[in-house]
Amino acid sequence: MNKYFLSIISILLLFQSFKVFDEIFYHEEEGEGSKIFSEIEDEDSDISEEENEENEVVQKLDLDSLFVNFDIKKGEKVAKQCSACHDFSVNLKVKIGPPLWGVVGRKVAAINEFKYSDALVNFKKDWDRETLFYFLENPKEYIKGTKMIYKGLKKNSDRVNLISYLESLK
Numbered sequence: 001m002n003k004y005f006l007s008i009i010s011i012l013l014l015f016q017s018f019k020v021f022d023e024i025f026y027h028e029e030e031g032e033g034s035k036i037f038s039e040i041e042d043e044d045s046d047i048s049e050e051e052n053e054e055n056e057v058v059q060k061l062d063l064d065s066l067f068v069n070f071d072i073k074k075g076e077k078v079a080k081q082c083s084a085c086h087d088f089s090v091n092l093k094v095k096i097g098p099p100l101w102g103v104v105g106r107k108v109a110a111i112n113e114f115k116y117s118d119a120l121v122n123f124k125k126d127w128d129r130e131t132l133f134y135f136l137e138n139p140k141e142y143i144k145g146t147k148m149i150y151k152g153l154k155k156n157s158d159r160v161n162l163i164s165y166l167e168s169l170k
């Protein structure tokens with residue numbers, strides 16, 4: 001009886017010491033491991049920052065290269081979708097929306113006779129290729145709170161042609 005008891009105790013002790021050893025070893029390894037892992041993560045985020053910068057450059061370049069091919073006549077056709085609300089003539093008539101003659105390069109919300117939304121008044125930029133390109137893709141998303149009810153032009157080429165047409169109105 002005593003013999004059995006002793007051997008059970010010693011087995012338990014042995015087992016316990018393995019466990020302790022194992023825990024020390026395992027935890028150390030885990031510590032090392034997570035250090036290495038976080039270093040890898042850091043490196044990763046460096047890479048993605050660089051990639052983001054590259055992407056921004058690429059996006060800007062893309063806009064320029066998109067405007068290499070444009071068709072003012074096609075743009076004029078696309079503009080028919082806008083003419084219910086906008087006057088494109090030199091007479092600068094206010095309709096449901098402000099007149100768009102000379103809009104490219106003009107300050108946003110610059111027509112005194114037109115009552116713009118606060119969203120447009122507070123936008124404080126000029127209408128250049130870039131602002132028009134993204135506004136016309138999805139007006140409500142690009143300037144939240146605009147009262148221009150228009151779903152947007154999804155095709156890049158439609159917007160390039162339309163903006164090129166707008167540029168010709170001067």
Ligand code: HEC
Pocket residue numbers: 078079081082083084085086096097098100103107108109110111115116117118119120127136145146147148149150153162
């Ligand atoms: C249903 C009427 C409607 C349609 C269709 C519409 N717009 Fe507008 N647009 C407006 C209104 C209203 C505003 C003023 C928005 C505000 O004050 O928030 C506006 C504002 C603008 C502005 C800002 C002008 C400025 O003086 O700052 C531009 C640019 C513009 N629209 C371009 C277009 C183009 C291009 C199209 C066609 C692809 C178009 N809109 C279609 C009603 C319309």
